[in-house]
Each structure stands twice: as structure tokens, then as C-alpha cells.
């Protein structure tokens with residue numbers, strides 16, 4: 645297993661609980677924001693180019709924070725990707741770039757990325773992407789993201805989710 649400054653890599657490990665955005669990271673971004681604001685103030689008071697450099701650097705780190713702050717959500721929480729998860733996204737606010745972690749037994753389930761029609765009719769149309777490792781990390785795109793399990797009858801039993809990412 646590999647580790648990074650973000651802690652142990654989670655791609656191979658089962659994560660029973662939904663993880664949210666890291667707190668230290670938010671604090672880090674807040675500090676960058678303060679730096680940026682201060683630099684901007686100095687700038688408007690007509691200080692030198694060192695301030696401008698600081699300002700640009702802070703801005704870059706801020707942009708980095710925007711990208712790096714993606715959250716990982718475990719679909720179905722502790723229950724995982726299973727029947728009746730259809731209501732799981734309700735009340736959650738997803739952003740483009742956030743990751744959905746699907747945990748399930750690949751002998752009994754899969755994950756299929758579908759369109760709106762595939763979602764509402766529980767049909768896997770041509771071109772649909774089928775995931776079947778039992779441990780998927782899928783990045784949300786902006787707009788609507790639809791996933792179903794296409795084992796016979798599963799989608800009809802609420803094994804499907806529609807997630808809107810802003």
C-alpha cells in the first residue's frame with residue numbers, strides 16, 4: 645500500500661464510512677485566502693513586485709486547493725452498494741471531481757454508468773461502462789451522474805442512484 649501526505653492510499657482498502665473533506669486542508673486553504681487578501685491590499689497600496697509575486701503564488705495555491713479538495717463518498721455508507729440505495733444521494737451536496745466509492749461483492753453486483761433513460765428504465769444501453777471489481781472509485785462529472793446494477797432485477801429493486809454534481 646502506498647502512502648502520501650494525504651494518508652494511506654484508499655484505493656485498495658475497504659472504507660466502511662463516508663469520508664468528507666479533510667479539515668486540515670480547509671484550514672490550509674483558509675490561510676491561503678488570508679494571504680491572498682493581504683497581498684491584494686498591499687498591492688492596491690502600491691507596494692513592490694515581491695507583493696505581486698506573493699499574490700500570484702497564493703492564487704495558485706488557492707486554485708490547487710479547489711482541485712485537491714475533492715471528497716470521497718462511500719455509496720450506501722456502511723451498507724455499501726446494494727438494494728434500496730436509491731435514496732442515498734438525497735440531502736447530500738456533490739461537486740464535480742468528488743469520488744464515489746462503490747463497495748460490493750462482484751459475484752452478486754456490478755456498477756454500470758448509464759444515461760437518464762438507462763437509469764429510469766433500468767436498461768443498459770450500448771456504450772454503457774460496466775465496472776465489476778467490487779471496489780470502484782468513480783469521479784463525478786458536472787451535472788447528472790447515473791449508476792445502476794444490471795444484474796437481473798437489481799436496478800428495479802432500488803439498486804440505482806442519480807447524483808447531481810455542481
Ligand SMILES: [Cu+2]
Pocket residue numbers: 752753754793794795798799803
Ligand atoms: Cu446488484
